[in-house]
Amino acid sequence: MSTKKHWETIYTTKAPQEVSWTEEIPQTSIDLIAKFKLPKFAKIVDIGGGDSLLVDHLLALGYTNITILDISHSAIERAKKRLGEKSLQVKWIVSNILDFTPPESYDLWHDRAVFHFLTRKEDIETYKARLTQTETSHVVLGTFSKKGPLKCSGLPITQYSIEDINTTFSPQFQIIEAFNQDHITPFDTAQNFTFARMTKKK
Numbered sequence: 001m002s003t004k005k006h007w008e009t010i011y012t013t014k015a016p017q018e019v020s021w022t023e024e025i026p027q028t029s030i031d032l033i034a035k036f037k038l039p040k041f042a043k044i045v046d047i048g049g050g051d052s053l054l055v056d057h058l059l060a061l062g063y064t065n066i067t068i069l070d071i072s073h074s075a076i077e078r079a080k081k082r083l084g085e086k087s088l089q090v091k092w093i094v095s096n097i098l099d100f101t102p103p104e105s106y107d108l109w110h111d112r113a114v115f116h117f118l119t120r121k122e123d124i125e126t127y128k129a130r131l132t133q134t135e136t137s138h139v140v141l142g143t144f145s146k147k148g149p150l151k152c153s154g155l156p157i158t159q160y161s162i163e164d165i166n167t168t169f170s171p172q173f174q175i176i177e178a179f180n181q182d183h184i185t186p187f188d189t190a191q192n193f194t195f196a197r198m199t200k201k202k
């Protein structure tokens with residue numbers, strides 16, 4: 001099964017409370033984005049944000065230039081339906097991040113739980129190339145940690161420590177804040193994440 005078909009199947013057969021990554025309030029992402037003190041018109045792209053509630057909260061906080069990228073058309077359609085008329089305030093892109101051709105630059109790149117699905121070195125390098133192409137200066141990244149799961153949604157993942165993220169994204173980016181944190185799933189289980197807030201080196 002292709003990666004796209006896998007995720008289309010997930011989003012057409014499972015409700016939000018039936019998948020582990022759902023957060024009613026994505027507080028960690030909200031807080032890390034806010035710490036950059038960007039203007040509300042800053043260009044923000046959420047990688048793999050299809051059905052995430054982050055966009056709802058960013059809109060409520062007054063951010064006006066948000067792009068959501070997701071491999072699943074079904075996930076994005078679910079988000080649009082949930083947002084209703086507010087969805088018109090958001091730019092939506094259906095694409096695998098590895099095939100993404102950035103249409104513009106972004107001030108902030110957010111990715112919670114997409115990057116760790118890349119297990120091949122060439123795919124990791126492609127991801128970094130996409131990030132570089134967007135000329136992004138600020139990054140919020142969340143991956144499974146060394147204490148986190150080895151799989152998600154039936155797919156293998158790559159675990160990252162803070163040191164691993166630093167090595168992977170240097171010398172282009174530097175970590176200005178990083179920590180490990182448990183995410184409590186809708187099933188009341190814990191998944192340990194590594195979060196990193198990074199800026200582009202000048």
